Amino acid sequence: MKLFNEPSPLETKIISFRFGLENSASIDTYLANDGYQALRKALAMTPDDIINEVKASNLRGRGGAGFPTGMKWSFVPRASEKPKYIVVNADESEPGTCKDRLLIQHDPHQLIEGCLLGALAVGAKKGWVYIRGEYNYLIHIMDKAIAEAYKHGYLGKNIGGTDFSFDLYTHTGAGAYECGEESALLESLEGKRGVPRIRPPFPAVSGAFQSPTLLNNVETFSSVPAILRMGGQAYADLGVPKSGGTRLVCMSGHVNKPGVYEVPLGFPMMKFINEVGGGVWKGRALKAVIPGGSSSPLLKSEECDIPMDYDSIAKAGSMLGSGGLMVMDETTDMVKVALRIMRFYQHESCGWCIPCREGTTWLKKMLQRVSDGHGQTRDIDLIGDLAQNMMGRTFCPLGDAAAMPTIAIVKKYRNEFEEYVARNPFAAPELVSIA
Amino acid sequence: MTFSPELEAKFADLITHYPEGRQRAALIPMLMFGQEEVGSITNEFMAEVARRLGLTPMQVDEVVGYYSMLHKKPMGKYHVQVCTNVACMLRGGAELYDQACHKLGLGHKEVSADGLVSLEEVECMGACSWAPAVQVNFDFHHEVTADQLDTILEGLKK
Ligand SMILES: Cc1cc2nc3c(=O)[nH]c(=O)nc-3n(C[C@H](O)[C@H](O)[C@H](O)COP(=O)(O)O)c2cc1C
Ligand code: SF4
Ligand code: FES
Numbered sequence: 081m082k083l084f085n086e087p088s089p090l091e092t093k094i095i096s097f098r099f100g101l102e103n104s105a106s107i108d109t110y111l112a113n114d115g116y117q118a119l120r121k122a123l124a125m126t127p128d129d130i131i132n133e134v135k136a137s138n139l140r141g142r143g144g145a146g147f148p149t150g151m152k153w154s155f156v157p158r159a160s161e162k163p164k165y166i167v168v169n170a171d172e173s174e175p176g177t178c179k180d181r182l183l184i185q186h187d188p189h190q191l192i193e194g195c196l197l198g199a200l201a202v203g204a205k206k207g208w209v210y211i212r213g214e215y216n217y218l219i220h221i222m223d224k225a226i227a228e229a230y231k232h233g234y235l236g237k238n239i240g241g242t243d244f245s246f247d248l249y250t251h252t253g254a255g256a257y258e259c260g261e262e263s264a265l266l267e268s269l270e271g272k273r274g275v276p277r278i279r280p281p282f283p284a285v286s287g288a289f290q291s292p293t294l295l296n297n298v299e300t301f302s303s304v305p306a307i308l309r310m311g312g313q314a315y316a317d318l319g320v321p322k323s324g325g326t327r328l329v330c331m332s333g334h335v336n337k338p339g340v341y342e343v344p345l346g347f348p349m350m351k352f353i354n355e356v357g358g359g360v361w362k363g364r365a366l367k368a369v370i371p372g373g374s375s376s377p378l379l380k381s382e383e384c385d386i387p388m389d390y391d392s393i394a395k396a397g398s399m400l401g402s403g404g405l406m407v408m409d410e411t412t413d414m415v416k417v418a419l420r421i422m423r424f425y426q427h428e429s430c431g432w433c434i435p436c437r438e439g440t441t442w443l444k445k446m447l448q449r450v451s452d453g454h455g456q457t458r459d460i461d462l463i464g465d466l467a468q469n470m471m472g473r474t475f476c477p478l479g480d481a482a483a484m485p486t487i488a489i490v491k492k493y494r495n496e497f498e499e500y501v502a503r504n505p506f507a508a509p510e511l512v513s514i515a
Numbered sequence: 516m517t518f519s520p521e522l523e524a525k526f527a528d529l530i531t532h533y534p535e536g537r538q539r540a541a542l543i544p545m546l547m548f549g550q551e552e553v554g555s556i557t558n559e560f561m562a563e564v565a566r567r568l569g570l571t572p573m574q575v576d577e578v579v580g581y582y583s584m585l586h587k588k589p590m591g592k593y594h595v596q597v598c599t600n601v602a603c604m605l606r607g608g609a610e611l612y613d614q615a616c617h618k619l620g621l622g623h624k625e626v627s628a629d630g631l632v633s634l635e636e637v638e639c640m641g642a643c644s645w646a647p648a649v650q651v652n653f654d655f656h657h658e659v660t661a662d663q664l665d666t667i668l669e670g671l672k673k
Binding site for chain 2: 084085163172173174175176177178180181206208212213214215216217249251252253254255256257268269270271272273274289330331332333334338339340370374404406407408412416417420421424427428430
């Protein structure tokens with residue numbers, strides 16, 4: 081398969097090294113390039129050994145929250161009488177994120193092997209890859225890879241001549257960002273509206289069909305074969321303490337060479353933009369970066385001199401999230417960015433809880449008013465207050481995802497909102513307190 | 516209601532993917548794959564799927580209303596989707612959408628009188644690093660320029 085962007089010599093290719101190989105999605109290419117070696121190893125290991133290896137790797141979830149993967153795997157109650165399931169989150173719809181698509185397009189067998197390793201670790205016999213509806217072509221690629229894996233004995237009964245059996249299926253979504261949230265995804269998998277469930281219980285205990293379920297992002301599962309091949313510690317050493325290994329970072333926006341690149345955790349953000357991405361386009365200066373998908377609070381250019389790992393970005397007040405890094409040059413209109421982000425969350429709010437359903441609707445209206453030139457100074461404060469009041473008060477994290485970037489933009493670029501208000505000929509004078 | 520043998524085979528296979536007694540799980544895939552053949556989610560289609568899965572038509576309707584890719588009205592033979600979300604916006608996605616509106620004389624989710632083309636402003640579709648992005652039915656177009664968009668739209672013929 082053809083690559084969508086040129087690779088960079090600065091990449092460390094651990095899970096993307098098969099991208100661009102001839103017939104990279106086929107089992108023959110996979111087998112000729114370390115494929116199913118980790119499975120062979122794992123079939124001779126105990127579930128605890130597998131989980132310990134994943135724990136040692138310091139792998140953290142690549143879907144958004146960055147939860148330690150080995151720990152999640154150890155939460156699945158193995159003694160449970162119920163069947164256990166594997167669910168792959170391939171709903172990829174956080175704005176700025178386009179990596180899971182490549183992992184399935186170029187290397188579906190790596191994902192299948194990752195699922196098999198998860199299944200061995202938790203004792204699952206069945207699994208689904210939940211793929212967003214817009215990625216229709218990936219369903220064909222994945223189905224074909226699954227059929228090949230059955231034919232070669234890597235799926236189905238008695239895998240590798242052992243008593244381990246595992247079935248894997250694709251499952252299509254139908255257009256809903258909220259179905260990327262794990263509990264909403266499970267509802268959707270069961271044929272219902274994608275409204276989230278109350279948690280706890282977490283999916284590890286009660287997930288798909290009320291059974292213990294190991295649910296991870298595509299990239300998370302796809303990283304495990306390499307971990308078992310090279311050893312958890314060696315994988316961890318690629319990154320920094322508490323953020324092991326490499327990840328695919330999706331660079332978009334105002335750079336010369338946007339693209340998806342695999343770099344070690346802790347790679348310096350400015351080096352990433354300037355050297356991997358060829359710098360800000362048109363010779364302009366950097367204004368801001370959204371580091372991990374549109375729900376991560378944006379960083380001003382002077383805040384971007386940091387390593388890209390979970391903890392460093394959290395310390396800077398944002399999140400590594402889904403790895404969607406959006407670069408904005410000095411000409412970017414932050415009011416328009418805030419409005420576009422809010423339009424998205426308002427559209428995608430599932431409507432179940434009031435702070436999110438009403439909050440996103442009112443925030444959109446107010447941001448639209450400012451952007452249209454009819455804003456008042458008090459609107460700016462109200463936008464900040466309302467977003468602040470949504471934080472932590474919604475049923476699922478989508479409410480926070482909408483509020484966080486809004487709070488950051490209004491706080492960091494208040495002057496731009498004020499300039500919009502100042503251009504409104506009908507702006508009310510500041511209210512004077514008479515108390 | 517009858518479907519093509521291929522779709523019937525697909526439906527029969529789908530049902531086997533889920534645990535015993537949980538066949539409702541096949542609902543969304545059935546609606547998505549069926550929509551491609553039927554053209555839209557008609558009442559008749561919903562009733563048929565409901566019957567097969569042991570649901571009421573209302574339960575199916577409730578699900579259909581939630582998902583943006585399930586359309587009760589037929590979209591055009593070519594459904595043009597332009598992403599205007601942030602990564603695409605930064606590289607001209609909003610201008611592309613305006614251009615498509617003018618060129619096609621259509622607005623959001625509108626269908627041309629002859630049923631050939633429909634237009635939709637969509638959210639991020641996973642092509643952010645190759646923005647701005649356009650999808651026609653399920654085909655992706657990356658790094659689309661104004662000229663390329665014209666060519667794409669002019670190529671949408673019966
Ligand atoms: C609104 C919302 C949308 C989400 N969308 C995705 C998504 O598209 N893909 C994904 O892997 N995780 C998504 N997540 C995170 C999942 O809930 C879950 O944490 C993740 O899939 C777990 O896998 P991981 O531990 O491997 O990251 C989303 C979360 C929220 C709150
Ligand atoms: S926070 Fe938003 S998306 Fe989540 S349950 Fe509430 S309304 Fe639905
Ligand atoms: S923002 Fe347009 S494809 Fe992601």
